[in-house]
Amino acid sequence: DADVTQTPRNRITKTGKRIMLECSQTKGHDRMYWYRQDPGLGLRLIYYSFDVKDINKGEISDGYSVSRQAQAKFSLSLESAIPNQTALYFCATATGQETQYFGPGTRLLVL
């Protein structure tokens, strides 16, 4: 079984809808992250969490929110989806040495 899982893997939604992307991990890491990837722009950090009670904004948090329900679960919500949020979204966990382990990604299309 994969160490970091993401659901759904693909999602099509309409402008203005609220959606949630979920991430679960079995690696036992405290640190969890949400990134988005756009062609030519690399990976950009949306939110990160170092433990259940710690949530921090990344470089592009506007329009997003997160919830750390447990050490193993970290969800990303788009409150009111817009077309420029169309992207590939990755969840990742990290060790204390900062090595990051990525989930398989969620491909999101906002119409």
Next chain:
Amino acid sequence: QKEVEQNSGPLSVPEGAIASLNCTYSDRGSQSFFWYRQYSGKSPELIMFIYSNGDKEDGRFTAQLNKASQYVSLLIRDSQPSDSATYLCAVNRGSSASKIIFGSGTRLSIRP
């Protein structure tokens, strides 16, 4: 100027040759450096990390770091078609992973 810069490529290298991928970064306080490989449609996976100036070797891969020049590179010896992918350079600007910045990646193509 981007914080982490990579040539987007594509970089085309014949099979069996050495592929050289380069990355420059702007923050002199950066402490650790990572190379990830990403196949099309897949998630990034770690190849190597390096903290100290000099070379670090792991199998066919060698990471090179020069903090004075703010430059980190990845050499792939005996390149194989399976090495064809996008290579992402990542730089940790601080003591926590929250300050990791990724470059936009270099697309590498190994031609038979």
